[in-house]
Structures are given as C-alpha cells and as structure tokens.
Amino acid sequence: MEPILTRCGFRCDLCLAYRPNIIAHPENRQKLSDGWSKYFGFRLPPSEICCDGCMADNPTLDEHCRVRPCVIAKGLDNCAACDQYVCDKLADRLVNYDQVKARLGAEIPDDDRRCFIQPYENERRLEAIREARGRSAT
Numbered sequence: 001m002e003p004i005l006t007r008c009g010f011r012c013d014l015c016l017a018y019r020p021n022i023i024a025h026p027e028n029r030q031k032l033s034d035g036w037s038k039y040f041g042f043r044l045p046p047s048e049i050c051c052d053g054c055m056a057d058n059p060t061l062d063e064h065c066r067v068r069p070c071v072i073a074k075g076l077d078n079c080a081a082c083d084q085y086v087c088d089k090l091a092d093r094l095v096n097y098d099q100v101k102a103r104l105g106a107e108i109p110d111d112d113r114r115c116f117i118q119p120y121e122n123e124r125r126l127e128a129i130r131e132a133r134g135r136s137a138t
Helices: 019-024 028-040 067-073 097-104 110-120 122-132
Strands: none
Touching: 019 028, 028 097, 028 110, 097 110
C-alpha cells in the first residue's frame, strides 16, 4: 500500500484501524484498543475501531479532530504547509517516540512501536516535509 498521509501527518496505511487493514486483520481491533490505552491513555471499544482516514469525505473515527477542518479551510494538504505551524490544534496531536517512551517510563517493544507509535509519529514526518519545501523547522 502506498503511503497515505493525514492532515496532521499520521500515516493511514500503517495504522491498524485503517479500513483496509481492519478488513485484512479484524482481530487487530482488540490489540489496537489495548495499545491506544497503554500508549495514549484512551480506549475505544474494539467494535468501534474502523477508520476511513481523514482524507475521506466523511471520516468515521475521529469526528472531533480540530486539525482536519482547519487544514481544509486553508486549502492545504497537511499542517506542514501552514504558516502557523505548530498551532495549538496540531500541538495536541503531535506524537514523538522519545516523548511517548519518557511518559511511559519504559522501553517500547519493537512490535508495539511499529503498531502503536510509528503510524502516529507525525512530528518528524511533518518537519521533514517542511524542510523539503524549504520552510524552517520549529
């Protein structure tokens, strides 16, 4: 699957909740519910975990995201192109592996990093896009 980048820099294609990944592996719903709880402090019932991604016309999972409507209103692909980067809307959604690890206070197993951190680790991803476009990093 080709990389699919969300408005805030998450990677749908890597996310276990993304509809094609759920269709291929529905058993991952419980795993994801547990992983989100452990690493990000929120839990969704496994039956509710299936996401079309925020690039879809009617996103199904994160209806309360403040980033998506902002990026769309500004006519941008994602937050990396915004003159107000990093705003408070995005700051609430930034994921950095080292910060997650420090908050947890323990090593993160490689499989957990791949499943629960890497898809959402948007800080470095957005910075790389900004640098490639010649924008200064924060």
